[in-house]
Amino acid sequence: MNFIPENFKIKHDLLGLLKSQMKGDIPEDIKLSQIAKTLKVYDKKLLYDHLYVLDENKDIVFVSTDEDPKFMITKQGVKSFIDKVYLESGKTYILNRSYDYGKNILVLIAVATFSLSVYQGCNNKKAINRQEMKLDTLEKRVNSLQIYHNSSPTNIHNSKTDQQYLQKGAQMDTIKARS
Numbered sequence: 001m002n003f004i005p006e007n008f009k010i011k012h013d014l015l016g017l018l019k020s021q022m023k024g025d026i027p028e029d030i031k032l033s034q035i036a037k038t039l040k041v042y043d044k045k046l047l048y049d050h051l052y053v054l055d056e057n058k059d060i061v062f063v064s065t066d067e068d069p070k071f072m073i074t075k076q077g078v079k080s081f082i083d084k085v086y087l088e089s090g091k092t093y094i095l096n097r098s099y100d101y102g103k104n105i106l107v108l109i110a111v112a113t114f115s116l117s118v119y120q121g122c123n124n125k126k127a128i129n130r131q132e133m134k135l136d137t138l139e140k141r142v143n144s145l146q147i148y149h150n151s152s153p154t155n156i157h158n159s160k161t162d163q164q165y166l167q168k169g170a171q172m173d174t175i176k177a178r179s
Helices: 006-020 032-039 044-056 075-082 085-151 155-178
Strands: 060-064 070-073
Touching: 006 032, 006 044, 006 060, 006 070, 006 075, 006 085, 032 044, 032 070, 044 060, 070 075, 075 085
Parallel strands: none
Antiparallel strands: 060 070
């Protein structure tokens, strides 16, 4: 009951106090000053606002509207007190607020996940482009070796030249990797 907002508890307590003033089934009126003193709610305007809501909901009636007004509980008010209508409304209010916060958190998680996916997709695309460039370079080397190999007069000369060309290519790759 501690997590129920105070304004719902005050309404329930007001109904409880007015119900306790009943003599059997007959409701008795009680003054606003006595209500404030008993419930230890010293802001009479706040208390009056809650009593006004209870009156609008037909849980109580104003008996007099003088300087210190009197109030009395109705049958509907007794039923609302017994059924803990205002406490249940307070619980519902808290659950709805929690649900709303939860929805907002889920939206933030979804946006963060989407952003991370896009970022990783961009990184993967860059890595694929680097690999494609390396593959293109290797294909060009292989093609130039084949052209050179097909145009030379002897195979012995080609194999020595091919080895030299491959060694130079490996040296270039090493230099690129270091820088």
